[in-house]
Amino acid sequence: MSASSPVVIVGAGHAGVQAAASLREDGFDGEIILLSDEKELPYQRPPLSKAFLKGEMDVNGLPLRAEVFFRDHGISLRTGVRATRIDRAAKTIETSDGGSTAYSHLILATGSRHRPLDVPGVELKGVFVLRTIVDALAIREALNRARKVVIVGAGFIGLEIAATAVALGRDVSVVEIARPMGRAVSEVLSDFFARAHRAFGASLRLGVGVTAITGAETAEGVALSDGEVISADLVVVGVGALAEDTLARQCGLECANGVVVDAYLRTTDPDISAIGDCANFLNPALGVRMRLESVQNAVDQARNVAARLAGKPVAPFDALPWFWSDQGDLKLQMAGLAHGVDQWVVRGDPETRAFATFGFRDRKLAVVETVNRAGDHAAARRIVGTAKALSPEEAADPAFDLRALAKK
DSSP, X not given: OOTTSOEEEEOOSHHXXXXXXXXHHTTOOSOEEEEESSSSOOBOSGGGGTHHHHTSSOGGGOBSXXXXXXXXXXXXXXXXXXXXXXXXXXXXXXXXXXXXXXXXXXXXXXXXXXXXXXXXXXXXXXXEOOSSHHHXXXXXXHHHHOSEEEEEOOSHHHHHHHHHHHHTTOXXXXXXXXXXXXXXXXXXXXXXXXXXXXXXXXXXXXXXXXXXXXXXXXXXXXXXXXXOEEEOSEEEEOOOEEEOOHHHHHTTOOBSSSEEOOTTSBOSSTTEEEOGGGEEEEETTTTEEEOOOSHHHHHHHHHHHHHHHTTOXXXXXXXXXXXXXXXXXXXXXXXXXXXXXXEXXXXXXXXXXXXXXXXXXXXXXXXXXXXXXXXXXXXXXXXXXXXXXXXXXXXXXXXXXXXXXXXX
């Protein structure tokens, strides 16, 4: 890399901030510029749907790093500045403030954007999505006035918001065309969380779609594909996310469900890397390309790229994916991916609200899902994807010592 040009990072979420921090930790002494299109200090995303939305955390508890961190580590954080164009030939990036910055290497950490809900009425007042702190503040204020809340989409974020709204005493309905968290978890876990949210006090409408959001100027109801109309004065839409790859597409980088990267997270331009929610990478264990929307993946990929740019020897990216979701008093933790799983076994009793499911692919452990079983999750993270042998029968046996196997 040219010593006269900085490393420029576009996006100041978990991936972008970690990339900047890790560059310094790994000994990189060149200039680092971190661009954020938001005005706030870079902040944590997970609390937005839970503690922050509930009012248990204020904005002062959200920043990923204090402002002094960026100053002390020589990281030029430019908030409220959006990257508008990449000139790959000149190795410059243009920004919304009219500036143009040269780069020695460019890291795209642009994240994702909401998948739009294409139905009439989605533009009405009282209809929200949750992505940014501005969105969370708007929803939190609306929750103070709302009585009837409808959540469209029963993914992780939708169910977290539903649990939060129920805890605040709101009348909550969740609409999902498939099953809760259906793309990510086993059927056992999906069914368990459906029962759990009904027990919390939410009403779940499963297997139906949304045909319209009704109302004159403000949302008053949600019309379903079976003809029912649910009364609502607050609607939150969470039907998935798309990679924010606009910049990459405009400058001619290969994109397909995100910015396509190689095993070292380099794009089709070797001077540009992509990390986090926007990156489409090859999972070596599964042999398939994917995008992962998780804090852990963002942080791990950021560290991998930073080490490479700092001149350290790095292996192809193959970190074990893991996720978590807090819904009411239930902590869901997952390690591994359910792609291609052909056998599931349950460890413990779901009725106790503390159990685990183990997914096997050709009798090899591929994924573990735990509910309120942090010990099983910790052990599983040291077993999944390794040569340590665990049979389905052992996994299902509560007497089998997972921790002993994990320590081998």
